[in-house]
Amino acid sequence: MDRSRGAAHTSEATRGGELTGAVVVVALVSAVSGLLYGYDTGIISGALLQIGEDFDIGNGWEQVIAASILAGAVVGALTCSRLSERRGRRGTLLVVAVVFVVGTLGAAFAPNPELLSLARVVLGFAVGGATQTAPTYVAELSPTAYRGRLVLCFQIAIGVGILVATIVGASEAVDWRVSIGAAAVPAAVMLVLMLRLPESPRWLLKADREDDARTSLERVRPGGADVDAELAEIGGLVHEESRSSTRGWRGWREGWVRPAVVVGCGLAVFTQLSGIEMIVYYSPTILTDNGFPDSTALRVSVALGATYLLAQLVGLAIIDRVGRRRLTLITLPGAALAMVVLGTFFVTGHSGKAQVPWIIATLVVFMAFTAGGIQLMGWLTGSEIYPLAVRSAGAAAQSAALWGTNLLITLTLLSVIDTIGTGQTFWLYAAFNIAAFVFLFKRMPELTGHSLEDIEGRLHEGRFRPRDFAPKG
Template sequence: MSDATKSSDTTDAGGEVQGPGLTGSMLTAALVSAVAGLLYGYDTGIISGALLQITDDFHIGTGMEQTIAASILLGAVIGALACSFLSERLGRKGTILVVCAVFVVGSLASALAPNPWLLVAGRVVLGFAVGGATQTVPMYVAELAPARHRGRLVLAFQLAIGVGIVISTIVGATEAVSWRIAIAAATVPPVVMGLLMLRLPESPRWLVKRDRVDEAREVLTNVRADGYDVQPELDEIIEVEELKQETRSRDRGWRGLRRPWVRPALVVGCGIAIFTQLSGIEMIIYYSPTILTDNGFATSTALNVSVGLGVTYLVMQIIGLAIVDRVGRRRLTLVMVPGAAVSLIVLGWFFVSGNDGHDQTPFIIATLIIFMAFNAGGLQLMGWLTGSETYPLAVRSAGTSVQSASLWSTNLLITLTLLTMIETFGVGQTFWIYAGFNVAAFFFVLRFMPEMTGHSLEDIEKHLADGKFSPKDFERAS
C-alpha cells in the first residue's frame, strides 16, 4: 500500500490501521447501488416466469421466446458502451440520473407492448438502462468510497441483484400476477433511485479529472467522517491525475485501453466478466424452469425450484458481502469455483446416465442449489467489483464500459444458444461444457487476478503503471 494511502487512514488505540467510518452520504450511495442492482436482477429475471404467459398471449414459438429473453441483453450491451461516453461528459451522477429515466421509459414500453416485436423493442430500451447502470453505478460508488469499505459498498449492487432475482422468481411462481403488471412494477424503483441520487455529490475523482479540485475536496469532506483529514487522499488522487495529464491523449479514454501498461487490467476485468457468465449462472436463472419442465418436472415444481435458487443466490451474496474484505477477492474466488465445477459435473451425470427420473428429483434439486451456493458466493461477487476498482482513472469509464459489454455480450450469446446446445448435445453434456468453463475460470484467476483487497484505487493504478500487476507483485506489496 502506498504511503499516501496509509497516511489517509487513522489509527485506533490498539495501533491497528483504520479507514474513515461510513457516513450518511456513503450509506445513501450504497442504497442507490442497491436499487440499481435490484432493477438489474428483477428486470432480467422476471422474463423467466413471464414467458409462460407471454407465449399464451402472443401465441409465439421458441424462436421468439429466445428473442424476447435476449432483447434486454442486446440493449445492455448498447447501454454499457454508450454510458461510457455519457459518464465522461455528464459525470457519473448525471449519467445515473439519465439511466433512471430510461428505466422508467423501458419498463412502461415493455408492459404496454401490444405485440411481441414492440415488446422486444421495449426490452431493448430497458436493457440500455440495465447496461448503463452496470457500467456507471459500481464505478461511482467505488470512486466515492474509502478503500477500507469499498468492497462491501460496491457489492451492495451485487447483493441487490440477488434480491431482484428472488422477487422476480416469487412473482413468477405465484402465476397470479399478469406479466404486464409484473414488468410495469419496475417503474417505481428507478424513481426512488433518482430521488436519492439528487442528494448525492459528483464523484471526487471525476471532479479532479475536470480540474475542479476545490469541489472534489468539498465532496470528500462531506462524505468522510467528521475530523477525517481528506488532504492526503485528495493529494493522491491529484498526483495520479497529474501524471495522466502529462501523457498524450492516446493514454486516455478508449485509446488508452490499447496501451500496454493498461492491458493487464483489461485482461483481468473482461476475463472475470466473461467467466461470470460462462460459469453457468445465467443458464440456471433464465432457463432452469424450461430445462426442468422439458425433462418431466411439473411446472409448479420448476417455478418453486427457481425461487429456491434465487434465495440461495441472495443468501450467498450476503455471506460474501460480509467476508469479502476480510477473506480477499482472489482467495474467495479460488475456494468457491471448484465447488461450482463439481456440482455441474454431478448434474450432468444425472442426465447422461439416465438418473433423472422422479426418484432422483430431490438430488437434482439439491445439486442445483449447491451449484448456486458456490457460484453466487464466489465468482459472481467479482464481476462488477473488479470492474469498479481495476482500471486507471484515465480509462476507467472506457474500461468499465468494455467490461460490462463483455459480460452482456457473453450473456446474450448464452441466451441465444443454450436451448440449441441442449438440443444438439443433450442436457447433461451441456452441464459438463459449463463445468469446463468453471475449470478454465479457476486457472484464469490463479494466473491473472491479483489480490486487490485493502488497496486504494490509486495504489492499484500505481501497480499497473509500474508493470507490477501480477498476483505475486501484490503479495509482495502487502
C-alpha cells in the same frame, strides 16, 4: 508516469470520515439500481412461461425476449462510460433512471413479442448504464472508511432483486405484465432521490469546477468538516491522470496495460460461461421441458434465488480473509462437479420424479459455489485491476465483455439444448468451469491486501503474474 503517488495517500480526514445521511442516500440509489438490475434480468425466468402462452411463441422467440435486455446492456455500458466522463456521474444516473421507467412501462404494455423485445433493449440500456456508473458514483462520494461496504450494497442488491423476481414468478398469481411493470416504482424512486444528490467532486475537479467540487463534498461530509485535505488528495489524482500519456481507450495500446485487460475481460467472460445465466434465466423452462410441473419449477427458482443471495453474503464476508484468487479457485471445481452431476442425471435418464430432490439439491449446490465465488469477481475486479488513467475505459470494456457473453449464451442456450440435449449442455458448461479454473490459475494474481497503487506499480513493471503477488494478511 509519476510513480511516487504522493497525492494518492489517503488523508486522515477521509480515512476517519463519518457516515452522513447524504452518503447513505447515495448508497441507497446505487442499491436501487442494483435491485432493478437483478429484478429486470431475473423476472423473465418465470414470466417466459406466461409470455410463451400469451403470444403463442416457441423457444426461438423466448431466447430473443430474454436476450434483448442484454443487447441493450452492452450498449448502455459502453455509452454511459463516455457519458459519465462528459456529463458527470449524477447526470448519467438521472438519464439511467428515466430510461428504467420508460423501458419498464414499454415492456409491460407491449402488445407483441417484437415490441416486448424492443422495450427490453431499452431497459437493458439502463441496466448496463447502472452497472457502469452507480458503483463509481458511490466510490467517489463515500469516505474511505466506508467505501468498500457502500459500494458492495450494489452487489447485494442484485441478489435481492433476483430473489424478489423469483418469488413473484413462483406465485403464479401475478400476471407477467404486472410483474414486469412493477419495476417502474423503484425506478421512479431512484429518479426522485437522484434529483436531491450532488455531482461527484472528482468529476467536478476534472471539469475545472473547484468551487462546485467543494460544495458537493461539503454536502456529503459532516457539518463543519474541513474538506481541504480530501480536495487536495482528489486534485492530486486528477492532476496526475491529466498528465498521463496512458489515458482512456487509447491507453489500451500500451503493452504494460494488456495483462490487466486479459485478466479482467477473461474473468468477465468466464463469469457468464460458468452457467449462472443459464440457471437464472432458463431453469423453469429447462425443468418444465423435461417434465417438471410449472409450480415445482418456479419454486426451484425461488430456492436458487435465495441461495444466490446467501452465497453472495457469505462470499463478501470472507473474501478479504480468504482472498479473491483463492476463493475463486476453491469454488470453481465445486461448480464444475455440480454441472457434471446434473448432466449425468439427464443423460442417463434419471430425471424422473424420484430424482427430483437430488436434481434440485445439485442445482442449489451449483448456485452456492458459483454465486459465492467467481460471480463476486466480475464487477469487483473492474474497479481495482486497471491503472487509474484507463480505469473507466477498462471497467466499460469488462462490462461489455460480460454482457456480450451473456447475450450470446442467452440467444443460443435453448437451441443448444434442442441440438445436443439437456445433459450434454450441462456437461458443456462443466467444461467451461474447468477452462475458467485453468485460465485464472495461470493468469489471475491475488489482489487482496494490495493497494490500487501497488497493483498499478507491479503492472507497470511487468510483474503481473500470480507468482509476482505474494500473499498478504
